Amino acid sequence: MAVYTQVSAEALGAFLRGFDVGELVSAKGIAEGVENSNYLVETSWSRFILTLYEKRVAASDLPFFMALLDHLAARGNRVPPAIPDREGRIIHELEGRPACLIEFLPGLSVSHPTPVQARAAAAAMGQMHASLVDFTLERPNALGVDDWRPFFDRCGRAIDSIQPGLYDHVDRAVDKLLAAWPRHLPRAAIHADLFPDNVLMLGDQVSGLIDFYFACTDIRAYDLAVMHGAWAFDATGAHYDAAVGSALVEGYAGNFPLLDEERAALPVLAEGAALRFFLTRAWDWLNTPADAMVTRKDPLAYLHRLDFYAEHGATLFA
Amino acid sequence: MAVYTQVSAEALGAFLRGFDVGELVSAKGIAEGVENSNYLVETSWSRFILTLYEKRVAASDLPFFMALLDHLAARGNRVPPAIPDREGRIIHELEGRPACLIEFLPGLSVSHPTPVQARAAAAAMGQMHASLVDFTLERPNALGVDDWRPFFDRCGRAIDSIQPGLYDHVDRAVDKLLAAWPRHLPRAAIHADLFPDNVLMLGDQVSGLIDFYFACTDIRAYDLAVMHGAWAFDATGAHYDAAVGSALVEGYAGNFPLLDEERAALPVLAEGAALRFFLTRAWDWLNTPADAMVTRKDPLAYLHRLDFYAEHGATLFA
Incomplete structure (x- = not known):
């Protein structure tokens, strides 16, 4: 930055x-x-x-x-x-x-997306996925499911300095997600980081998708799960916006078919996405001096999402 | 930044x-x-x-x-x-x-000004001074001659941590400049910080003077002295570019009359300008953690200028 x-x-x-x-x-x-x-x-x-x-x-x-x-x-x-x-x-x-x-692309990133804007952005992701069905280059996801356990172990018990008991809590989540991960789902090139920051809009229209530097080959529906966690909560992760959440899934599915098995896997994919951002934020939190001139993003905002998806995921995407 | x-x-x-x-x-x-x-x-x-x-x-x-x-x-x-x-x-x-x-103004700040560019930039300062003869608002210079002694005392002996012996050396310079300062020279609104950073150019033409947030009322020729120190040396302060130095004085004087007494005072004004930037850089150096994500600017680059003007000033501006 x-x-x-x-x-x-x-x-x-x-x-x-x-x-x-x-x-x-x-x-x-x-x-x-x-x-x-x-x-x-x-x-x-x-x-x-x-x-x-x-x-x-x-x-x-x-x-x-x-x-x-x-x-x-x-x-x-x-x-x-x-x-x-x-x-x-x-x-x-x-x-x-x-x-x-x-x-250069015109447009601005919205801070508080409306359902109409979320729908447009997810539709742009659907269009992107449709365009990528014949893209054959591959790049491993450096922050994919197989990296979560070693990444978590590198953070180690220091995680408890963020919040007491956090280490054991996340430890169990890692185990659960590694066991439940839907590895059989279709894979493709994905953006893997389509936060509101990375979508330029003019009013309610998408004018650009940017910052593809986490793009990789992974489960295609994971891209939508990342986006869901990034768009459908407030910055603290404590409040879920159901209208935005629904608009994301509908907007995406309007431009690219979401298979039944993908839709069924969205809760665990969303938990995985929340864990992935929790882990990098926790790492940055533990390794950035509090007085450094960069903003540390609160890892707990993604812990809240992780817990929310674990509790409500099954009904959320039904 | x-x-x-x-x-x-x-x-x-x-x-x-x-x-x-x-x-x-x-x-x-x-x-x-x-x-x-x-x-x-x-x-x-x-x-x-x-x-x-x-x-x-x-x-x-x-x-x-x-x-x-x-x-x-x-x-x-x-x-x-x-x-x-x-x-x-x-x-x-x-x-x-x-x-x-x-x-918004077009143009870019040059990093290594040529004599032609220096002449154009100083001419723009001359034009600016001509335009300001009927500007009547006043703002004290918060980093003017009367602030140097208290500012230096606030830095204190810690200055020796930058370079051994520095405190006594600068202490004498402060005394010398306070005694020699040409307080009788004409005063006006000045930019007070016209570094190459703050001049936008398109090729050899000036397209903008920017960043007036140190502008104040002070000795008018001090503005040219600040500019001279900022433009006519390399970043280390160790190498003086005589062609750039001459171009600055000539470019300025071509658009605004430089009085004989102002020209005669340029050496001491330039020493004062070098001291002023030495002091703020030393302060920032002593108060910025070495690992902070901002670039600390070497105060010694302005010590070199101070010493250079003290030794060569009399012949430099003759």
């Missing part, structure tokens, strides 16, 4: 001369996205996002992400593909980092 | 409906400027910078800053004035902070 690598005006001007995009007019470092450095770049022709990939995105994963965006954009999805330079290359190096020049 | 206050899409949309600026299309938090929260906002009509003022800018100073920008813009200087809302107000409140919607 900061600019980690500074790009001088001189270096940026030289970089852009490799592209057929007009003359550099403005560039502002923007505070957005996962741990990358992003600039909003304006040329005499158009606007772009320049992303320099920091440690959290592996350079070796960029071809997967860029092929995915290109595939989706070619099929009419509103996603920001990378711009090729004059020689057709899309992955570059700038200031010692892998870098891509990416199409 | 971060976004401290989050503005939701919903709150921003409501805020903009108070202005005659078109529909909200995009907003990106930008990592720029002093310790404010800034958004690059696009509407169906134009682009703007939305600034929310954090602790470092006092709300009571905003009328001075905004009147200054308005005065300068009305006289053809390329500065970003605040946009009035439908009722003519320019200072608002948003998310609990004072906030202004400000004109």
Whole structure:
């Protein structure tokens, strides 16, 4: 959420001369996205996002992400593909980092989605899944079901410092989810992080899906489960919005068929998604100094979701 | 250099409906400027910078800053004035902070200014000073000559932790400058922080002077002295670029008369400017945890300038 690598005006001007995009007019470092450095770049022709990939995105994963965006954009999805330079290359190096020049999309991320907005966003996910049925590249989910146990063990008993008794509680949840995980469900390329932050909207219309840097190959319906947990609760995780929750499932299913077995598995998939975000938030919470200039996101917000889905999941998605 | 206050899409949309600026299309938090929260906002009509003022800018100073920008813009200087809302107000409140919607200016800050660029930027300062001769509002310089001794005493002996012997060295410099300070020189409203960061350029042309939040009433030629120290050295302060230094004085004097007594005082004014930035950098250095996610700027870069001006100032500006 900061600019980690500074790009001088001189270096940026030289970089852009490799592209057929007009003359550099403005560039502002923007505070957005996962741990990358992003600039909003304006040329005499158009606007772009320049992303320099920091440690959290592996350079070796960029071809997967860029092929995915290109595939989706070619099929009419509103996603920001990378711009090729004059020689057709899309992955570059700038200031010692892998870098891509990416199409700018208008729109804003809503903080409190309405059911109408949730339906539109889930419909965009359905359209995305439909477009990806013939996408053949694969990338393992680095935060998938098989990573939860080792990840939890790395957090260890320190988890109890967040809330007493938390370790044993989550320990049982990990065991339960590993046993119940519906590994037989259809797999596909998924976004895996479609929070409201990552959906640009103009009013009630979706103008862009962004930040595909957790995209991977996993159970397709898990994508909807992640989205459900991200959209249908308030920030504390304590309050579920049933109208938003229903709108998500209906919006998705209107654009892509949700199999009976997928729908039946949504409670456990949603529990898994809640656990996945609980684990990374807990890790960040335990490993970020309280006085650091980054906002620590409360892991308990995802514990509340986990417990909510465990208790109400069966009726929720019926 | 971060976004401290989050503005939701919903709150921003409501805020903009108070202005005659078109529909909200995009907003990106930008990592720029002093310790404010800034958004690059696009509407169906134009682009703007939305600034929310954090602790470092006092709300009571905003009328001075905004009147200054308005005065300068009305006289053809390329500065970003605040946009009035439908009722003519320019200072608002948003998310609990004072906030202004400000004109967006194109251009980029150069990292390694050439003499041609330095001349253009100093000429813009000269034009600005010419436009301010009839600007009558006053604001004391919170980091002016009378603040250096108390500020230095607050840093105290801890200064020696930056470099052994530094306290005594700077202590003598403070004494020398307080005795030598040319208090009789003409005073006016000045920018007081016209670093390359705060000058937007398109090629060799100045497209904007920005970030007036240190603007104040002080010795007019001190403004040029601040600029000289900021532009004519490399980042370490160890290397002086004589061509840039000369271009600054010539560019300025081409647009605003530099009196003989002002020119004669430039060495001591430049020493004072170097001390002023040394002091704030030393303070930040001593009070910022080494592992904080902000870049600490090396105070020694301004010690080098201070020493350089003390040794070479007399011949430098002759």
